[in-house]
Amino acid sequence: MSGETPSERSGRLPGWVGGDRAEPSAERARSRARPGELSGETPRRTGIAVLGSANMDLVVTTERAPERGETVTGQTFRTIPGGKGANQALAAARAGGSVRFLGAVGDDEFGRQIRTVLGGDGVDTGGLISADEPTGTAHIVVDGDGDNSIVVVPGANGTVTALTDAHRTAIESVGTLLLQLELPLSVVAEAAAFARSVGVRTVLTPAPAVPLPDELLGEIDLLVPNEHEAAILTGGHGAGARGGGRGRVAAHAPAPPPAPAPTPGTGAGTGDDVTDDSWSLARQLAKRSRAVTVTLGSRGAIHLAEGAAPVHVPAFAVDAVDSTAAGDTFVGVLAVGLAEDLPIDDALRRASAAAAISVQRFGASSSMPTRAEIDSFLLDRTR
Numbered sequence: 001m002s003g004e005t006p007s008e009r010s011g012r013l014p015g016w017v018g019g020d021r022a023e024p025s026a027e028r029a030r031s032r033a034r035p036g037e038l039s040g041e042t043p044r045r046t047g048i049a050v051l052g053s054a055n056m057d058l059v060v061t062t063e064r065a066p067e068r069g070e071t072v073t074g075q076t077f078r079t080i081p082g083g084k085g086a087n088q089a090l091a092a093a094r095a096g097g098s099v100r101f102l103g104a105v106g107d108d109e110f111g112r113q114i115r116t117v118l119g120g121d122g123v124d125t126g127g128l129i130s131a132d133e134p135t136g137t138a139h140i141v142v143d144g145d146g147d148n149s150i151v152v153v154p155g156a157n158g159t160v161t162a163l164t165d166a167h168r169t170a171i172e173s174v175g176t177l178l179l180q181l182e183l184p185l186s187v188v189a190e191a192a193a194f195a196r197s198v199g200v201r202t203v204l205t206p207a208p209a210v211p212l213p214d215e216l217l218g219e220i221d222l223l224v225p226n227e228h229e230a231a232i233l234t235g236g237h238g239a240g241a242r243g244g245g246r247g248r249v250a251a252h253a254p255a256p257p258p259a260p261a262p263t264p265g266t267g268a269g270t271g272d273d274v275t276d277d278s279w280s281l282a283r284q285l286a287k288r289s290r291a292v293t294v295t296l297g298s299r300g301a302i303h304l305a306e307g308a309a310p311v312h313v314p315a316f317a318v319d320a321v322d323s324t325a326a327g328d329t330f331v332g333v334l335a336v337g338l339a340e341d342l343p344i345d346d347a348l349r350r351a352s353a354a355a356a357i358s359v360q361r362f363g364a365s366s367s368m369p370t371r372a373e374i375d376s377f378l379l380d381r382t383r
Contacts, residue, residue, distance in 0.1 A: 046339050047174030048092050049200075051102040051167065051191050052085015053157040053182035054118075054128065055136040056110035057324070057364050063144040079110075081117045082138055082364035083157070084180040084205060087325050091332025092178075093121045095354060096371040097339060100124035100174070102167050103183070104156040110135035111156070117365055127170050131156035136182075146320045146359065152208070157183055163190050172198050176339050178331065180205045185216075192219035201338065204289075205331050206233055217288040222338075224331050226295045230281040274299055274312055282310075293348065295330065301348055313348045316356040316381070325364040330355040333374065353377045 060074040089101040101123050105111030107130045114135065118125050136155035142148045161184050171177055177195045179188050179202060188204075195202045196219045203222045206212060209229035217223065217233075225233060278296055282304045285292040291305035296315075303311040333354040337347025354374050361367035369377070 055083035087328035
C-alpha cells in the first residue's frame with residue numbers, strides 16, 4: 001500500500017487523527033436517489049448521519065435583551081424549525097451531503113413542520129420518530145447586535161435515551177456521524193462507541209457545554225467546541241467567545257487561507273490574532289480526542305491533530321444580523337468536506353464561508369446556504 005495516501009487507505013484526511021477502524025461490509029453501503037436520500041450504490045463513506053435534537057425555534061427580535069425582572073418590547077416574532085441536530089442535518093444537505101436524520105418530534109403541528117422542512121431539503125427522515133411528548137422548543141431572543149440568548153425545552157428529544165436497531169443500521173450505512181449534547185448524554189456516549197466499533201467517523205459538537213468524561217471524548221474523531229465550550233471541557237469557567245454582532249462575523253466564520261503552505265504553530269493563517277490561551281485549550285482537548293477544531297468567533301478557527309501542523313483559518317468580515325445557526329452551519333458543512341476527503345484547511349474554509357453567509361440572514365434553518373451559494377461566496381473573495 002506504499003502508493004496510497006492516508007485518505008485512500010482509511011478515508012481520513014491528511015492531518016486527521018483516528019485509530020484503525022473496522023470497515024463495514026459493502027452490503028451496508030448506501031447513497032441516495034437525490035440529495036439526502038440514502039438508497040443507491042455510491043460509496044458508504046460519503047453518507048452522513050445526524051443523531052440529535054429537533055426543535056421549533058420561537059424567535060423574538062428586540063433592540064436589547066431584557067435584564068432580570070425587566071420587560072421590554074419586541075420587534076418581530078417567528079417560528080423556525082431548528083435544534084442543533086436538525087440544523088446540522090440541513091446545513092450538510094444544502095451543502096451537497098447525503099444526509100439522514102435520527103431523532104424524535106411530537107405528534108403535533110411543530111413536529112409536522114420540522115419533517116416537512118427536513119424532507120424538503122432532501123434529508124432522509126426515516127429515523128425521525130413521533131414520540132408521546134410534544135416537540136422540543138427553543139425560545140430565542142435576538143438583540144439589535146445580532147447576539148442571542150436561548151432557553152431550550154427538550155420535549156420529545158428527551159425520549160431518545162438509547163440506540164435502537166434502526167439507529168444502528170443507519171449509522172452503519174454512512175461514513176460520518178454528527179452528535180451534539182441536546183439529547184441525553186447516555187445515548188450520545190452509546191452512539192459514539194458504536195460508531196467507532198463499526199468504523200464510522202464521529203464528530204461531536206459539545207453543546208450545551210458540560211464537562212465530559214475521557215471515556216466519551218476518547219471515542220470522538222473530531223471535537224468542535226467554541227471557545228466557551230472548550231474552556232468548560234478543560235475545567236475552566238468558560239470564557240465568552242469573542243465576535244458576534246454586527247461587523248466582524250460571529251462564531252465559526254473563518255476566511256480563506258493565504259497561498260503559502262502552513263507552518264507549525266500557525267497553520268493556514270498567520271495565527272497572530274490567536275492567543276496562547278486559545279492554543280492551550282486546543283492542545284488540552286487534542287490529548288483527549290483524536291482531533292479538535294476550536295472556533296474563535298471573529299478570530300476564525302484553529303485545528304489540531306496528532307502528527308499534523310496546527311491550522312489557523314482567519315475570519316471573514318461580514319455584517320452579522322443573527323448568529324443563531326452559525327455554529328451548526330459550520331459543523332454541517334465541515335462534515336460534507338470531510339466526507340468528500342477535502343484537505344482539512346479547505347474543509348474549514350468552506351465551513352467558515354457557510355457560517356459567514358448564515359449570520360447575514362435571520363433564523364436558523366432559514367439562514368443556511370446552498371452549495372452554490374458557498375461556491376459563489378468563496379469565488380467573490382478570490383477575485
